[in-house]
Amino acid sequence: MGTFLKKNWFIALVICIFTFISIYVIYDTNKGKLKGKTEGGEDVIYSVGDENVTSSQFYDELFESGGSDTVLTLFQKAVADASVETTDEMKEIASQQAESIISSYRSNYGSDYEKHLNADLASIGSPDLESYLITSQKISSLIGDYAKAHFDELKIRQISYILIQFEDPANASETPTADEQARMDAVDAAFAEGKEFAEVAAQFSEDSSTASNGGVLGVIDANTTSLDNAFLTKSLELAEGEISDWVYSSSFGYFRIMCTAATPETLEANNTDTDPYTSLINSYDNTLGNKAVWEKAQEIGIDYNGNEEIEKLITSAFAEKETEGE
Amino acid sequence: MKKTNAIMTSAVLLCLLTGCKDASADLNDKDTVLFKVGETTVTKGTVYDMLMNSAASDTIMNSVQKKIAAKEIEITDDIKKDAQETLDMYVEYYGDSFTSYLEQLGMTTEDYLNESLIPSIQVEQLSEKYVNENFASLAETYKPVKAILIDFTEQADADAALEELKNGSDPADVASTHNSSSSGTAMVYTTESSSVDSLVRTTMLNGMTADDGWTMIPASDGSSFSIVKIEETDPEKFHDDAVSTLRTLADVSTASTRYWLEKYSFHVYDITAYNAIKNEHPEYLIQDGSPETEETEETAETTEPTE
Numbered sequence: 001m002g003t004f005l006k007k008n009w010f011i012a013l014v015i016c017i018f019t020f021i022s023i024y025v026i027y028d029t030n031k032g033k034l035k036g037k038t039e040g041g042e043d044v045i046y047s048v049g050d051e052n053v054t055s056s057q058f059y060d061e062l063f064e065s066g067g068s069d070t071v072l073t074l075f076q077k078a079v080a081d082a083s084v085e086t087t088d089e090m091k092e093i094a095s096q097q098a099e100s101i102i103s104s105y106r107s108n109y110g111s112d113y114e115k116h117l118n119a120d121l122a123s124i125g126s127p128d129l130e131s132y133l134i135t136s137q138k139i140s141s142l143i144g145d146y147a148k149a150h151f152d153e154l155k156i157r158q159i160s161y162i163l164i165q166f167e168d169p170a171n172a173s174e175t176p177t178a179d180e181q182a183r184m185d186a187v188d189a190a191f192a193e194g195k196e197f198a199e200v201a202a203q204f205s206e207d208s209s210t211a212s213n214g215g216v217l218g219v220i221d222a223n224t225t226s227l228d229n230a231f232l233t234k235s236l237e238l239a240e241g242e243i244s245d246w247v248y249s250s251s252f253g254y255f256r257i258m259c260t261a262a263t264p265e266t267l268e269a270n271n272t273d274t275d276p277y278t279s280l281i282n283s284y285d286n287t288l289g290n291k292a293v294w295e296k297a298q299e300i301g302i303d304y305n306g307n308e309e310i311e312k313l314i315t316s317a318f319a320e321k322e323t324e325g326e
Numbered sequence: 327m328k329k330t331n332a333i334m335t336s337a338v339l340l341c342l343l344t345g346c347k348d349a350s351a352d353l354n355d356k357d358t359v360l361f362k363v364g365e366t367t368v369t370k371g372t373v374y375d376m377l378m379n380s381a382a383s384d385t386i387m388n389s390v391q392k393k394i395a396a397k398e399i400e401i402t403d404d405i406k407k408d409a410q411e412t413l414d415m416y417v418e419y420y421g422d423s424f425t426s427y428l429e430q431l432g433m434t435t436e437d438y439l440n441e442s443l444i445p446s447i448q449v450e451q452l453s454e455k456y457v458n459e460n461f462a463s464l465a466e467t468y469k470p471v472k473a474i475l476i477d478f479t480e481q482a483d484a485d486a487a488l489e490e491l492k493n494g495s496d497p498a499d500v501a502s503t504h505n506s507s508s509s510g511t512a513m514v515y516t517t518e519s520s521s522v523d524s525l526v527r528t529t530m531l532n533g534m535t536a537d538d539g540w541t542m543i544p545a546s547d548g549s550s551f552s553i554v555k556i557e558e559t560d561p562e563k564f565h566d567d568a569v570s571t572l573r574t575l576a577d578v579s580t581a582s583t584r585y586w587l588e589k590y591s592f593h594v595y596d597i598t599a600y601n602a603i604k605n606e607h608p609e610y611l612i613q614d615g616s617p618e619t620e621e622t623e624e625t626a627e628t629t630e631p632t633e
Binding site: 033034035036037041042043044045046047048049051053054055056058059061062063064065066067068070071073074075078079081082083115119122123124125127297300301302303304305307310311314316 | 380381599
């Protein structure tokens with residue numbers, strides 16, 4: 001050995017230096033790494049005092065704090081993924097939406113935007129923005145298909161209206177005052193002249209939020225309980241193209257209501273730029289989501305793998321709500 | 327043979343170099359299927375990952391504080407009474423929707439009382455215990471005083487009020503008579519009382535005593551006038567009120583949490599959980615050392631004398 005070292009001292013020196021550098025690089029690379037811990041064959045998430053909380057114990061803690069909502073979200077996503085194919089159009093829309101959202105975050109948070117965006121995505125359990133947006137589209141598509149399939153049962157209507165307001169709302173009655181009657185007569189006269197509903201609405205309707213748009217309210221159905229009851233009841237009775245007589249609403253005044261679509265074909269023909277069912281779901285009926293998901297899940301088939309707790313959680317969230325809506 | 331040894335040695339070094347990474351805790355039964363819809367399967371691991379991403383930090387911090395509080399704070403009759411009163415209030419206010427909510431969680435009202443309300447009160451009392459154990463140093467830092475402070479926007483009101491107060495009129499009456507929204511009652515003020523003008527606060531906390539009686543102090547920008555009377559400058563003489571005020575201060579709350587986490591050697595062993603806490607509450611990762619130590623090191627770097 002001594003002879004070898006004497007003859008090859010330079011090589012030995014190189015080996016020693018290389019070994020030292022390797023050890024140092026390994027140490028330096030690893031010193032900042034988070035070290036793990038196990039107990040009883042399980043990974044430990046954290047420890048406090050003499051208690052080690054393992055991953056299965058932490059799963060129980062996590063589930064207690066938000067597991068139910070997470071399971072329901074994943075169920076909804078699973079149904080959407082199982083029933084709606086991801087199309088190139090969806091990816092394109094998601095990409096555009098993501099760009100707009102990122103731009104908005106950048107505008108609000110500057111160079112720090114990624115941190116805030118990632119935190120917000122983490123809070124909804126979705127690490128990827130575009131995936132989340134694609135899932136949202138799938139769910140909307142699923143609910144839209146449900147609405148279309150239950151068109152008649154839901155009494156879906158596209159509605160426009162003309163409003164004549166009370167002269168004195170504090171003292172309104174079902175019998176119009178002379179002033180109110182005069183304004184209503186002007187509307188009737190315009191119709192008698194053969195003018196179209198949209199034109200009459202633009203000229204005479206006293207609801208500034210819809211008058212300039214020809215009186216268009218949008219797509220409603222029997223679950224649109226946010227509307228005045230008298231208005232909704234009459235709207236749902238109208239046939240396609242029918243204009244109602246004057247409808248008294250104790251809250252607003254007097255309405256003439258037109259049903260511009262009462263069939264899927266007309267509804268889709270009237271709305272080529274936007275999806276009318278998405279408009280219904282987003283604006284006037286948010287009860288359809290669970291019903292749509294549940295019906296589709298029944299169609300596809302659910303296997304709970306013997307998990308009674310999960311089955312109870314899912315059926316109580318979706319099936320009972322469907323029953324309440326019947 | 328020499329070539330083989332060289333290759334083996336290199337492989338070992340490479341493994342040592344790249345094989346060590348941040349620890350990531352796995353669920354042993356992550357592949358357990360919870361449910362399947364068509365061909366889409368949701369496993370325990372899917373739920374775990376989603377919850378880790380969304381709720382790891384809050385869940386850990388809430389759980390850790392409850393565990394510490396369970397060891398540090400005894401469940402007294404007062405705590406039980408407070409918890410029961412809160413429960414009764416929820417039941418009365420929310421009615422059936424509250425009991426339905428508990429059913430969804432698989433809990434009875436008794437479970438909610440013992441597993442949620444009582445532990446929450448114990449956690450609240452951790453900061454009170456911290457303040458009591460460190461009262462002298464906190465009092466020195468935050469200089470609590472008990473005082474009556476009445477604010478006026480018009481000097482004429484302030485002048486008139488001052489005269490009446492010096493004549494012995496009731497502060498609450500004087501405040502309302504002379505257009506002040508102040509209550510006229512004695513409260514505890516500290517260096518962190520941000521609702522008080524900085525000049526007024528500094529004057530109150532540095533040198534004023536009960537002997538000064540009623541004193542008018544204009545705001546630093548002259549836009550308002552405060553009439554102040556110091557009731558007590560010795561925090562021990564209004565100990566409970568001082569504790570109640572000090573424990574609500576943000577820095578004290580943080581210091582309290584760190585104190586307990588350090589006492590119980592809180593440590594995180596999973597990188598996802600670690601990063602989640604680092605993102606929201608880096609000050610609670612005591613395994614990374616004290617923030618003061620890091621600041622001191624930075625300060626030392628900037629104040630090294632130049633040669």
